[in-house]
Amino acid sequence: METTDWNHATHIAKDELPPAITTYLAAQHARDLDVAMAYYTDTSTVIDDGRTYTGRREIRDWLAQSSSEYTYTIDLIAAAKIDDRRYDAVHHLEGDFPGGTVDLHFRFHLDNDKITTLVIEP
Template sequence: MTAPPPGFAHLPKVVQTYLDAHARGDAPAAAECFTPAAVVIDDGSTYRGREQIRDWVNRSSTEYTYTTTPTAAVQRGPNNWTVNQRVEGNFPGGIVDLAYRFTIDDAGITALDINPA
């Protein structure tokens, strides 16, 4: 077994739970990691609230076949984490390195901004 990428040992549980749920395509479980008023920005679109986030996870998990490989996790502040992942699949370009920028509070993920790393 290989060691986790740098920073993953200290990743907040809610972030790890979201990443695991999204990777297995479990949109309801992934959406539950977010607060009711959370915002996700991905690929130029904004999704607000758990219902829109659940729909986004469902669509993004099924639109293409892909794998994610975590490469690093860095705490940027008391409530901010950046998780870098390599995504490989049958989407245009086939490989992309993405930075997932999470903002969290005691209730869950309040914001997620996904951009090329």
């Protein structure tokens, strides 16, 4: 997997994120798995909480599990762009998960308006 130096990202307005990302995030937050899954390919990868999920089946299972494990609010607080394929959408979460509050980077790699890689990390 290619590495990205996110320290060289350019801050952008939240509404400058590509529609593929904003629509995906809205679907993920609404727990609409069918719409969210439309943005992944058979070879997409998600890395979250130290675990890697590859392909539609693993990613769908991850989405279903992660959306029901805790109750939380999530707010998009910042966005950044490396290039036309790589974006960072920073979210603030508050809820009943360990620690109760966290800011997470949702780091997207896109190809033809599909998510090839999503890395979620503090």
